[in-house]
Amino acid sequence: xxxxxxxxxxxxxxxxxxxxxxxxxxxxxxxxxxxxxxxxxxxxxxxxxxxxxxxxxxxxxxxxxxxxxxxxxxxxxxxxxx
Numbered sequence: 001x002x003x004x005x006x007x008x009x010x011x012x013x014x015x016x017x018x019x020x021x022x023x024x025x026x027x028x029x030x031x032x033x034x035x036x037x038x039x040x041x042x043x044x045x046x047x048x049x050x051x052x053x054x055x056x057x058x059x060x061x062x063x064x065x066x067x068x069x070x071x072x073x074x075x076x077x078x079x080x081x082x
Contacts, residue, residue, distance in 0.1 A: 002041050002051040004034040009062060013050040016064035024073045026054070 003010040
């Protein structure tokens, strides 16, 4: 998840993703776009965090709809629902 420390939408997205994870297990890495080493991502997403990628591909941004995200992840990861 592309994020930064002053992002309330990111906090909400993380909470929603925990509900998604109960149905479709996955690992999540957070990338703080405001750190100097992530300047590439800052230029791309500075107005759009949170941004979620799955398997290196764009999945969604801004808000996480749990049911839709479960469905999209199942398709990407080819996993059945729990």
